[in-house]
Amino acid sequence: MIELLNVNKEYQEQHALDHLSLTINDGELFVLVGPSGSGKTTLLKTINRLVVPTSGQVKIDGKDVADVDLQQLRRRIGYVLQTGALFPNMTVAENASVQLDNLKWPAEKKHERIAELMTEVGLDPDHFLDRMPSELSGGEAQRVGIVRALAAKPGLVLMDESFSALDPVSRRQLQQIVINLHRDLDSTIVFVTHDMHEALRLADRIAVVYNGKLQQVGTPTEILTEPANAFVSSFFADEQQTDQLLGQVLAAGFGRPAKPNEPGTKMVKGQSIFEWATALQKSQIDQVIVDDTALSDHDLIDYLASLETEGDHH
Structure with a gap:
C-alpha cells in the first residue's frame, strides 16, 4: 500500500502539491490524471x-520512504x-538487464527473464536483443523500457506519461500490453497521463489532480457518472459525449451475472463500446465478460438504442 499523508511541495512559494492525501492499494492499476x-x-x-x-509523508507498506536507503528503495x-x-x-539486452546486473543475477537466469518479458511485450528476443536503440522505433524502445522496469520483478511500477510521444496505433498497443501485464503480474502500477481516454481505459481507479490538489478519486465509471465537481465534469466531458465505456453500460444495468468459466472475450470497464463491437466481430462467441458480468450482442444494440432515446429527450 502507498500512502501520501498531507504531502506539500513548494517551488518558490508556489504549491506544486497542496497538502494532498491519497491511498493506493496493493495490486491496483492506479492512474493519476490532470492537465499539464x-x-x-x-x-x-x-x-x-x-x-x-x-512537508508531509510518503509511505510504502507502512514505512516512510524518507527513512529507507535510497538505493534499496529504487531497486524495489x-x-x-x-x-x-x-x-x-548499449544493446537492447544490456539496456533491459541493467537492474538485474545490479542485483548480480547469473547470466543464464538473466537471459531467460529478459527473453520472457520481450515475448510478453511483443518483441522477438532473437531479433531484438542484439540491436542498438538507434535501430528501434519509438514504440519498440518504449517496450524495451517496460521490460527493463519489470525485469527485477518489482512490486511497484511507476509510469510517467509513458506513451504520450507515440503515434496512436503504438499507443493503443502499449496500453493493451500494460493491461495484460498488470493482469498477469502481481504488481501495483501507478500511471501518469494527461489523456482522459488513456486514464479511463487503463485504470482500476483514477485520481484527478488540478493545481496540486486532489479533486476526486474513483473508478472510471464513478468519475464519469458521479463527477465530484465542475472541474472533473468538464475535464471528462468529451469522453462522456464521444466514447461510451463498458463501465457505463454496466452502470446503466445492462448484462447479466456470468457463470463460472463461462466463455466470452475478457474486457475491462475502461474499454469503449467500439472495442466491444470489434471484439464481437472478431470472436466466434457473441458475448464479452466484464468483471463478473456477461454482455451480449443484444445488450450492445439495446444500449445504443437507449443512448439514441436519451438524445431525443434532449
Whole structure:
C-alpha cells in the first residue's frame, strides 16, 4: 500500500502539491490524471524520492520512504519514463538487464527473464536483443523500457506519461500490453497521463489532480457518472459525449451475472463500446465478460438504442 499523508511541495512559494492525501492499494492499476502542470508527475516522483516533499509523508507498506536507503528503495520500484530513455551505447539486452546486473543475477537466469518479458511485450528476443536503440522505433524502445522496469520483478511500477510521444496505433498497443501485464503480474502500477481516454481505459481507479490538489478519486465509471465537481465534469466531458465505456453500460444495468468459466472475450470497464463491437466481430462467441458480468450482442444494440432515446429527450 502507498500512502501520501498531507504531502506539500513548494517551488518558490508556489504549491506544486497542496497538502494532498491519497491511498493506493496493493495490486491496483492506479492512474493519476490532470492537465499539464497539475502536479501529477510531482506526486508520482515523491514515491521514489525523485522529489522530496516540503512537508508531509510518503509511505510504502507502512514505512516512510524518507527513512529507507535510497538505493534499496529504487531497486524495489520499476520506472518507465516518457521515452524509452535507453542508453544509446548499449544493446537492447544490456539496456533491459541493467537492474538485474545490479542485483548480480547469473547470466543464464538473466537471459531467460529478459527473453520472457520481450515475448510478453511483443518483441522477438532473437531479433531484438542484439540491436542498438538507434535501430528501434519509438514504440519498440518504449517496450524495451517496460521490460527493463519489470525485469527485477518489482512490486511497484511507476509510469510517467509513458506513451504520450507515440503515434496512436503504438499507443493503443502499449496500453493493451500494460493491461495484460498488470493482469498477469502481481504488481501495483501507478500511471501518469494527461489523456482522459488513456486514464479511463487503463485504470482500476483514477485520481484527478488540478493545481496540486486532489479533486476526486474513483473508478472510471464513478468519475464519469458521479463527477465530484465542475472541474472533473468538464475535464471528462468529451469522453462522456464521444466514447461510451463498458463501465457505463454496466452502470446503466445492462448484462447479466456470468457463470463460472463461462466463455466470452475478457474486457475491462475502461474499454469503449467500439472495442466491444470489434471484439464481437472478431470472436466466434457473441458475448464479452466484464468483471463478473456477461454482455451480449443484444445488450450492445439495446444500449445504443437507449443512448439514441436519451438524445431525443434532449
